[in-house]
Amino acid sequence: MRSRPARVLLLLAAVSLLLIALDRWTPLDPLRRAGSLLYGTTASLIAAATRIGDNADRLRALERENAALRADNFTRRQTPAAITLPDRAYRGLPAHAVGFAPGTITIDIGTGDGVTRDLTVLNADGLIGRVTWAGPTTATVSLLTDRASSIGARVPSGEVGTITGHDDLLLLRLLNPQAALTPGDRVTTLGSDNHRPYIPGVPIGEVIRVDPTPGASTQTALVRPYAALTTVDLVTVVLP
Amino acid sequence: MARNLGTAALIFAALVVQMTVINRMGFSVTPDLVLLVVIALATLRGETAGAVIGFLAGLAADLTPPTDHVLGQYALVMCLTGYLAGRWAARVPLLSVAACAVGAPALAVGVGSLLGDPGVDWSTFMAIWPGTAVCNLLAAPIVVWAVRGLFRPARSRDVLIMGRRRP
Numbered sequence: 001m002r003s004r005p006a007r008v009l010l011l012l013a014a015v016s017l018l019l020i021a022l023d024r025w026t027p028l029d030p031l032r033r034a035g036s037l038l039y040g041t042t043a044s045l046i047a048a049a050t051r052i053g054d055n056a057d058r059l060r061a062l063e064r065e066n067a068a069l070r071a072d073n074f075t076r077r078q079t080p081a082a083i084t085l086p087d088r089a090y091r092g093l094p095a096h097a098v099g100f101a102p103g104t105i106t107i108d109i110g111t112g113d114g115v116t117r118d119l120t121v122l123n124a125d126g127l128i129g130r131v132t133w134a135g136p137t138t139a140t141v142s143l144l145t146d147r148a149s150s151i152g153a154r155v156p157s158g159e160v161g162t163i164t165g166h167d168d169l170l171l172l173r174l175l176n177p178q179a180a181l182t183p184g185d186r187v188t189t190l191g192s193d194n195h196r197p198y199i200p201g202v203p204i205g206e207v208i209r210v211d212p213t214p215g216a217s218t219q220t221a222l223v224r225p226y227a228a229l230t231t232v233d234l235v236t237v238v239l240p
Numbered sequence: 241m242a243r244n245l246g247t248a249a250l251i252f253a254a255l256v257v258q259m260t261v262i263n264r265m266g267f268s269v270t271p272d273l274v275l276l277v278v279i280a281l282a283t284l285r286g287e288t289a290g291a292v293i294g295f296l297a298g299l300a301a302d303l304t305p306p307t308d309h310v311l312g313q314y315a316l317v318m319c320l321t322g323y324l325a326g327r328w329a330a331r332v333p334l335l336s337v338a339a340c341a342v343g344a345p346a347l348a349v350g351v352g353s354l355l356g357d358p359g360v361d362w363s364t365f366m367a368i369w370p371g372t373a374v375c376n377l378l379a380a381p382i383v384v385w386a387v388r389g390l391f392r393p394a395r396s397r398d399v400l401i402m403g404r405r406r407p
Contacts, residue, residue: 005287005323012295012319019299019312020355028311035303039255043305046260100263104306132308140306147364167367168268230266 036110036135040099044108044138047098060094067092067236070124090199091239095121097232098138103146103165105129105232110137118197120189120238126226127151127189127204128235130197139237143229144204145170152190153204155181160190163204163223168230170205170223177219181210187223195240243391250390251277251297255304269371271379272345274301278318279325279340279380280387283333287326294322310355317348337384341376345369 022028071092093113099106109115111134121128121141129149133140142149144165151163153172159181161174172187185207191200205225213220254273262270278297282290298318302311321344328336349365 005291005327008288009291009319009323012291013316016295016298016312016316016319019315020310023311024355031303031311035300036305039259039304042256043260046256099259099304099306101259101306102263104308106259106306133305135305138305140308142308230268231264 032133033135036138040106040108040110040135040138043098043106044096047096047108051096063094063234067094070122070236071238092236093239095139095235095237097141097235103143104132105141105143106138107141107235107237108138109237110135110139112136114239115139115237119240120195120197120199120202121235122202122238123227123232123235125203125228127198127202128227128229128232131237141235144225145229151198151204152192153187154190155179155185155187155207157181161218163187166222169208170225172207172221172223174219174221177213177216179219181207181219181221183207183209199238199240246391247281247293248296250281250387251293251300255297255300259304259306269368269375271375272372273379273383275318275321275344276341276376276380276383277387278322279337279344280384281391282322282325282340283329283336283384284388284391285326286329287323290322290324290326291319292322295319297322309352313351313355314348317344317351320347337380338377341380342373345372345376 019028068091071090093109093115095107095109097105098108105128107115107121115131115134117131117134119131121130127144129141129143129146131139132142144151144163145168147165149163149165152160153163154160155172155174157180159174159176159179161172161179163170163172165171170187174181183206187204187207189198189200189202189204192198203226205223207221208224209222211220211222251274254277258270258273262273274297278290278294281293285293295315295318298315299312301307301314301318302309307314321340325336325340328339346365346369349368353361353365
């Protein structure tokens with residue numbers, strides 16, 4: 001016969017494992033929505049309280065206008081003439097980052113505002129990441145430096161490759177090992193199928209080091225993101 | 241009852257402070273405030289309460305956005321940590337706090353990789369764990385002191401002295 005504390009521990013560990021199995025099998029979204037409502041709303045309120053004193057309404061209107069302009073602008077600017085982008089207007093939703101965890105942030109808008117999974121998130125400097133989960137009043141954004149992220153990218157020479165997280169920096173792998181690449185090159189998004197999760201032409205970062213890998217099947221380089229991901233505040237969610 | 245409500249409020253506050261203040265400072269490694277609060281409470285209240293508090297706090301952390309791991313992962317890690325912290329606290333309080341503050345992040349990464357977190361391997365572990373462990377160790381005395389101040393047992397004073405056996 002085991003002692004009482006040990007039985008309590010075994011019971012709780014079993015419940016945890018059951019939760020893990022359940023969440024694997026059928027994601028427990030109602031629980032997540034409840035957590036998002038409670039903690040997301042608290043975080044939004046705290047963030048809003050720190051913004052009191054601003055001329056809130058006027059600022060809000062400007063933010064909205066700015067977000068819409070930015071979403072539209074990014075896709076036209078800095079695009080090599082050889083690449084033709086579909087001529088379409090994006091709608092941008094302004095949002096504030098209110099909660100922070102390693103690799104992810106919470107933003108203060110959710111499904112009620114039209115946010116869904118797999119939308120591009122950017123700020124004035126460049127790409128931030130993509131929406132991975134949307135709750136009623138908040139949404140979770142996975143940062144582009146997250147280890148699990150993989151983003152189609154294009155360099156000025158027109159070559160394409162992928163961007164993955166690499167601690168605080170990014171790792172660029174170009175499909176063509178002979179591609180011309182120099183430090184200082186601007187890396188932009190290639191764009192996903194149907195513009196989700198990434199719209200094309202958003203600046204990602206700047207090449208800081210090209211790895212000399214003669215004979216390798218891909219060319220790799222270190223890229224520093226344009227956006228300061230650890231101090232994100234105002235962001236734009238792009239609705240394609 | 242009042243003590244349990246106070247415990248719940250403290251854990252809620254710790255979660256909110258972690259996600260809105262500590263993680264926002266922009267450091268690559270940060271102390272895990274909720275974990276330290278659970279350890280401190282477990283050393284005060286013993287292994288059974290430690291396991292229960294750890295489980296509930298872990299579940300709350302699992303549900304706090306912007307976490308993106310599987311539900312129940314932190315609940316499992318924290319209930320084990322709370323149990324061990326409470327169990328060892330009777331004999332070696334200081335060592336118990338230190339071992340749990342250092343061991344729990346390693347356990348969390350280990351459980352995460354077992355559950356198939358993408359991109360977790362040995363190099364990730366070595367990149368995350370030492371920094372987090374040191375941060376936790378540095379923050380632990382402050383958190384333990386604060387929690388003990390808040391939940392001071394009324395009966396005697398000698399529980400306040402770390403290193404003494406609890407009455």
